[in-house]
Amino acid sequence: DGGITQSPKYLFRKEGQNVTLSCEQNLNHDAMYWYRQDPGQGLRLIYYSQIVNDFQKGDIAEGYSVSREKKESFPLTVTSAQKNPTAFYLCASSRGQSKDQPQHFGDGTRLSIL
Amino acid sequence: AQKVTQAQTEISVVEKEDVTLDCVYETRDTTYYLFWYKQPPSGELVFLIRRNSFDEQNEISGRYSWNFQKSTSSFNFTITASQVVDSAVYFCALSEWGAQKLVFGQGTRLTINP
Numbered sequence: 616d617g618g619i620t621q622s623p624k625y626l627f628r629k630e631g632q633n634v635t636l637s638c639e640q641n642l643n644h645d646a647m648y649w650y651r652q653d654p655g656q657g658l659r660l661i662y663y664s665q666i667v668n669d670f671q672k673g674d675i676a677e678g679y680s681v682s683r684e685k686k687e688s689f690p691l692t693v694t695s696a697q698k699n700p701t702a703f704y705l706c707a708s709s710r711g712q713s714k715d716q717p718q719h720f721g722d723g724t725r726l727s728i729l
Numbered sequence: 730a731q732k733v734t735q736a737q738t739e740i741s742v743v744e745k746e747d748v749t750l751d752c753v754y755e756t757r758d759t760t761y762y763l764f765w766y767k768q769p770p771s772g773e774l775v776f777l778i779r780r781n782s783f784d785e786q787n788e789i790s791g792r793y794s795w796n797f798q799k800s801t802s803s804f805n806f807t808i809t810a811s812q813v814v815d816s817a818v819y820f821c822a823l824s825e826w827g828a829q830k831l832v833f834g835q836g837t838r839l840t841i842n843p
Contacts, residue, residue, distance in 0.1 A: 648831075655738070657820060657833035658774075673830060705774065714824045715762045715781060718831060720774040 617642045621706050621721035627729045628693065628700060636691045636724045638706035645711050647689035648718060651675060652703040661704075664689055693726065701727050731756045733823050735834035742811055743842050750806045750837045752821030758782075760826035763797065763804045768818040768836070780804060811841045 619640045628634045640647065646665045650658040660673030664683040678697025683689055689708075693700045703725050707718040732755040742748050754763065765777040778788060780797050788795045792809045808815055821834045 655835065657733075657735075657835045659833075660830050663830065703772065705772075707774075714826050715779060717764060717776040717779055718774075719776065720766075723772040 619706055619708055619719055619721035621704075621724050623724060624722065626724055626726045628726060629729050631695045633692055633694050634726070636693070636704055636706075636726070638689045638691065638721060639687055640689075640706075640708045640719075640721075641687060642708055642710075642719060643686070644708035644719070645686070646709045646716075647683070648707040648709075649673075649679070649681065649689070649691045650705045650707065652705060652723075658705060661691065731758075731761075731823050731825050731832045733821050733832055733834035735819075735821055735837050737837045738835070739838045739840070741840040741842060744813055745810050747807060747809050748811050748839065748841075750808075750819050750821075750839065752804045752806065752834060754802050754804065754821070754823045756802075756823060756825055758825040762824045764822040764824070764831070765795065765804075765806050766820045766822065768820065770817070774820065777806075808839075813841050813843055815839060816841045 622637045648663045649661040652658050659675050661679050662681040664670035667686050670681050670683050680692045703723050705723045706721045709716040709718045734753045761782045763780045766774040768774050785797050794807045796805045818836045818838045820836045822831045824831045
């Protein structure tokens with residue numbers, strides 16, 4: 616079945632360490648997104664990419680980096696510059712760049728600090 | 730600027746009751762899209778419905794119905810004869826034609842008690 620796969624499901628980071636969250640989709644979608652979800656808050660956009668080799672910052676990009684070398688993959692790196700990384704991270708994709716296309720989500724990665 | 734407000738943080742009802750989740754939005758665009766997503770305990774967001782700003786017809790899908798009123802900038806979601814499986818966090822979201830992102834409300838945690 617087509618879908619979005621995020622891994623790992625749980626991730627622990629030590630102080631000063633960079634960690635990378637994986638997101639793969641086989642829906643043939645052009646656009647991909649990364650969101651952060653904190654308790655009691657909605658989803659906040661970190662980065663998005665509408666086409667391979669191109670991506671833009673969202674509302675809370677500081678301390679994060681991404682790449683989009685393949686259409687299927689959009690990994691997110693949480694760098695040591697992100698001082699409060701503990702959160703639930705969701706990856707999404709949508710068909711094309713049209714604003715009316717619903718986004719499809721993965722199961723998420725829960726990141727915690729050791 | 731676009732904004733979505735879900736004033737109800739948590740709702741708890743007994744099974745078989747009807748329940749309405751409120752969503753109020755702000756936008757300067759005349760063309761925009763509204764979405765509802767369901768987030769069950771497993772974490773992934775599940776797309777429920779999309780509405781464009783030119784279609785104010787109410788929609789019914791089984792026990793779910795949506796009431797879109799441009800005059801009050803609201804897009805409310807009603808579950809009729811609620812069931813325990815409806816327990817989840819529900820998000821309302823807005824996408825403006827001129828913007829590059831989806832803006833989410835803070836979410837409403839719905840608990841259906843047996």
